[in-house]
Amino acid sequence: xxxxxCMLLLKPHVKKEALMELVSRVGKHVYxxxxxxxxxxxxxxxxxxxxxxxxxxxYYQALCKELLKTENISNQSCDPEKLLxxxxxxxxxxxxxxxxxxxxxxxxxxxxxxxxxKEDRLLRxxxxxxRDAKYGLEFLSEEDSTSELSKFPRSALFDNEDIxxxxxxxxxxxxxxxxxxxx
Numbered sequence: 001x002x003x004x005x006c007m008l009l010l011k012p013h014v015k016k017e018a019l020m021e022l023v024s025r026v027g028k029h030v031y032x033x034x035x036x037x038x039x040x041x042x043x044x045x046x047x048x049x050x051x052x053x054x055x056x057x058x059y060y061q062a063l064c065k066e067l068l069k070t071e072n073i074s075n076q077s078c079d080p081e082k083l084l085x086x087x088x089x090x091x092x093x094x095x096x097x098x099x100x101x102x103x104x105x106x107x108x109x110x111x112x113x114x115x116x117x118k119e120d121r122l123l124r125x126x127x128x129x130x131r132d133a134k135y136g137l138e139f140l141s142e143e144d145s146t147s148e149l150s151k152f153p154r155s156a157l158f159d160n161e162d163i164x165x166x167x168x169x170x171x172x173x174x175x176x177x178x179x180x181x182x183x
Contacts, residue, residue, distance in 0.1 A: 001035060001104040003130040006113065008099040009123045012045055018121060019097065026101060029112065035105035043098040051094050052123050096123050 006026060010019060027037045103109070110127045119125075 001106060003038070004103050004105055004109055005128045005130070006101040006103065006109075007124075007126045007128070008101070008116075009125065010097040010099065010121050011123055012095050012097055014097060014121045019099070022119065022121060023099060023101065026113065026116075027103075030103050030105050030109070033106055033109070033112065035103055035109070037101060037103050039100075039102040041100040041102075043100070045095055046098045047095050052096075 008022070008026075010022070023040060027040075030037060106112075113125070113127060116122060116125045
């Protein structure tokens, strides 16, 4: 099975419990298809290169800022529940939470994860296949791995001049011991 990276860009207001539930749901899906999650990384909140316009109206902090600018609402009346029900049709989100899941999965994992399109906590998701990656015994059995070392002369790989046959530090140690006893 090849390695894939699944990148998840979530809305910044999503709680950790909801984020972990989404990650575990994807992980369980991979496991049911005889795949394995090899690594999960969280990059925290990241600034986006451009705003992502969403029409669902659920990101209340952006709505709050937008309403404060356009409708002169005070900070005290900026209640998230009221703003969720407001009539603002769209806004730009300029930051999000970025997660990376590395997995060994079947080649049709991209098609199987299309249920993420309906997930309202996600801004974007992407599955990327690792290309020409060799791991473990596959790498060691390759002829290329042995020929890589043969390009260098043996003298450049192992510097035999620095190896001391005898350790001459005994005299210095005895002098330090005597100074310690006198002090």
